Amino acid sequence: xxxxxxxxxxxxxxxAEKAFERAARAHARMPDVIVTADPDRVRKADRIxxxxxxxxxxxxRGLWSVEGMPExxxxxxxxxxxxxxxxxxxxxLMAERGLEFETVDGLGWIKGDVSEMKPADASLKIPxxxxxxxxxxxxxHPVFKGLSxxxxxxxxxxVHSFHFACSEETDRLATFDYAGTFTAMxxxxxxIGTQFHPEKSQRLGLELIxxxxxxxx
Amino acid sequence: xxxxxxxxxxxxxKDGRVVKxxxxxxxxxxxxxxxxxxxxxxAGADELCFLDITASHEGRDTIYDVVRRTAEACFMPVTVGxxxxxxxxxxxxxxxxxxxxxxxxxxxxxxDFVREAAEKFGAQCIVVSIDAKQVNQPGEPEKFEIFTxxxxxxxxxxxxxxxxxxxxxxxxxxxVTSMDRDGTKAGYNIALTRAIADxxxxxxxxxxxxxxxxxxxxxxxxxxxxxxxxxxxxxxxxYTIHETKKYMNDAGIPxxxxx
Numbered sequence: 127x128x129x130x131x132x133x134x135x136x137x138x139x140x141x142a143e144k145a146f147e148r149a150a151r152a153h154a155r156m157p158d159v160i161v162t163a164d165p166d167r168v169r170k171a172d173r174i175x176x177x178x179x180x181x182x183x184x185x186x187r188g189l190w191s192v193e194g195m196p197e198x199x200x201x202x203x204x205x206x207x208x209x210x211x212x213x214x215x216x217x218x219l220m221a222e223r224g225l226e227f228e229t230v231d232g233l234g235w236i237k238g239d240v241s242e243m244k245p246a247d248a249s250l251k252i253p254x255x256x257x258x259x260x261x262x263x264x265x266x267h268p269v270f271k272g273l274s275x276x277x278x279x280x281x282x283x284x285v286h287s288f289h290f291a292c293s294e295e296t297d298r299l300a301t302f303d304y305a306g307t308f309t310a311m312x313x314x315x316x317x318i319g320t321q322f323h324p325e326k327s328q329r330l331g332l333e334l335i336x337x338x339x340x341x342x343x
Numbered sequence: 344x345x346x347x348x349x350x351x352x353x354x355x356x357k358d359g360r361v362v363k364x365x366x367x368x369x370x371x372x373x374x375x376x377x378x379x380x381x382x383x384x385x386a387g388a389d390e391l392c393f394l395d396i397t398a399s400h401e402g403r404d405t406i407y408d409v410v411r412r413t414a415e416a417c418f419m420p421v422t423v424g425x426x427x428x429x430x431x432x433x434x435x436x437x438x439x440x441x442x443x444x445x446x447x448x449x450x451x452x453x454x455d456f457v458r459e460a461a462e463k464f465g466a467q468c469i470v471v472s473i474d475a476k477q478v479n480q481p482g483e484p485e486k487f488e489i490f491t492x493x494x495x496x497x498x499x500x501x502x503x504x505x506x507x508x509x510x511x512x513x514x515x516x517x518x519v520t521s522m523d524r525d526g527t528k529a530g531y532n533i534a535l536t537r538a539i540a541d542x543x544x545x546x547x548x549x550x551x552x553x554x555x556x557x558x559x560x561x562x563x564x565x566x567x568x569x570x571x572x573x574x575x576x577x578x579x580x581x582y583t584i585h586e587t588k589k590y591m592n593d594a595g596i597p598x599x600x601x602x
Contacts, residue, residue: 138442139439140411140414140439141414141418141442144414144415144418145418148418171445179464179465179467180464180465180467181465185467189586203399208520239600245410249568250346250572251544251545251546251547252544252545253466253516253545253546254346255346255467255515255546255569255570256346256347256348256349256389256546256570257346257347257349257389257599258345258346258347258559275573280601281347281599282422283419284346285420285442285469285515286467287466304345304346323420323505325418326418326419326420326442327418328384328418328419328601329601330601331418332418
């Protein structure tokens with residue numbers, strides 16, 4: 127099994143790579159983790175990870191500037207149905223549109239826009255930076271196997287000022303509270319995405335990644 | 344369910360080694376920053392900060408190796424500061440595995456560097472480190488001034504105005520160090536921390552002067568910081584990270600107590 131982490135010049139790939147490698151080492155099938163900007167290797171991979179930090183429009187431009195990558199992603203994820211994991215802006219790119227600084231189309235895989243977070247309490251700091259708990263929908267998801275969530279559960283590490291406002295509530299797998307309810311995680315068909323950084327979320331993150339490697343959509 | 348206050352141990356690193364060492368019982372090499380980082384990761388630190396105080400130009404590259412090795416072993420956010428002067432310095436630290444980079448003197452000399460850095464890498468990874476002292480006489484209105492070079496050089500710059508300015512330029516977080524308290528164990532300068540935290544929309548980390556766990560509680564409760572940084576009280580084993588977080592939680596500050 128090969129897990130491809132897509133390199134399109136966005137930020138801190140090393141942490142994501144190391145976290146997936148750590149989870150892969152403990153996995154029965156010992157998957158190979160590769161970091162790649164080659165659309166062919168993405169097409170051939172068994173699982174695909176799209177990280178991303180910074181602004182939506184920059185990440186979109188970065189991804190589109192890798193020749194053949196948007197097409198390869200479409201084929202592997204949407205046509206071939208390979209398991210997909212978007213992280214932070216990599217998750218936001220699954221939206222129809224991003225409204226950060228300028229309005230830009232996303233991949234359009236999950237309905238909704240990425241817009242500025244506006245907590246009801248104006249004294250709360252933005253970015254939403256640090257550790258928060260998450261609430262998972264009652265029907266849950268295989269990637270949460272063995273993980274304790276909810277207000278007494280494990281914490282996830284967030285750092286962002288924009289959030290994915292999903293049009294369909296059923297696409298929203300988990301939420302967090304910050305004087306308002308915001309999207310912590312999306313899931314649809316063969317795709318999942320986290321607003322938080324699993325590669326920085328210690329136990330919750332590493333186990334979520336391990337479960338993703340096990341998951342058969 | 345709410346965002347938790349963060350406890351951040353800070354390691355001073357010189358030529359790739361921890362300054363003064365870290366006094367944990369079971370470390371193989373107390374001078375290796377990565378060993379210390381792993382111990383803090385296991386202890387439940389919410390973030391880790393490396394402050395590189397390497398003076399020589401030749402020694403500068405050692406920090407990249409420290410950050411690289413830390414990113415292989417620790418799955419927690421890491422901020423690196425000290426000597427960050429160019430976009431290239433930031434790029435190298437982020438590629439090595441840092442999540443955030445803290446800019447100090449370079450932001451004082453050229454605030455526009457903050458804008459350049461935030462535009463290039465995103466505000467979420469740009470921390471501006473503000474070293475300030477309270478300079479008003481007793482009885483006068485509070486006044487805080489930025490100092491550089493470890494608190495030796497006054498700049499004439501008002502700390503609150505500077506904080507607002509760098510946030511407007513794109514800083515995503517401020518690390519506020521009370522230079523008149525640093526090393527004293529007398530507690531953070533709460534007036535300084537609160538004045539800045541209340542003046543900006545971004546998170547503020549309180550730093551400088553921690554001697555007791557009550558000081559950390561005060562940093563959040565009275566100083567309005569969302570994170571507290573400390574060095575020696577952790578390194579020399581006076582308090583553990585978990586004990587600190589438990590204490591703050593019992594004092595009414597929501598903390599992450601996962602282990």
